[in-house]
Amino acid sequence: MILLQNISFGFPGGNLLFNHINITIQSHSRSALVGSNGTGKSTLLKIIAGEIQSSEGTVNIDGDIFYVPQIFxxxxxxxxxxxxxxxxxxxxxxxxxxxxxxxxxxxxxxxxxxxxxxxxxxxxxxxxxxxxx
Incomplete structure (x- = not known):
């Protein structure tokens, strides 16, 4: 299971990219993350994978997460x-x-x-x- 609680992120010296995101994804389920370019989809996935830290909030993961970058x-x-x-x-x-x-x-x-x-x-x-x- 993936549980995101009150996740916010902004780049240093920049505006907030997203604020107070709460998501629960059950194990063995399929989900899609959809949005326009620049809205923070890849950033949120990097937070879930533990590659970067959110500005605030908690990420709880039951299992292993693998992030394959969009630009390889x-x-x-x-x-x-x-x-x-x-x-x-x-x-x-x-x-x-x-x-x-x-x-x-x-x-x-x-x-x-x-x-x-x-x-x-x-x-x-x-x-x-x-x-x-």
């Missing part, structure tokens, strides 16, 4: 797993399945044993099943 040029050198920030979990899972029992791998994986399967399912869903993580 700064990610051209990354793998899909690196861009989605799941590369460390995938690496830890591979090490564990190879028989390595270092505690750091278990901590990194954090009981997310089906991360690779879920990731492949997501790529299939998005029509990107022929791409490797």
């Amino acid at each position: 040029g700064n990610c051209n050198h990354l793998t899909i797993a690196e861009c989605l920030k799941i590369d460390q979990k995938l690496h830890a899972l591979q090490k564990i399945t190879d028989g390595e029992v270092d505690e750091i791998y278990f901590e990194t994986l954090n009981d997310d044993w089906d991360i690779e399967e879920r990731s492949h399912q997501a790529l299939e869903y998005w029509g990107l099943g022929n791409f490797k993580l």
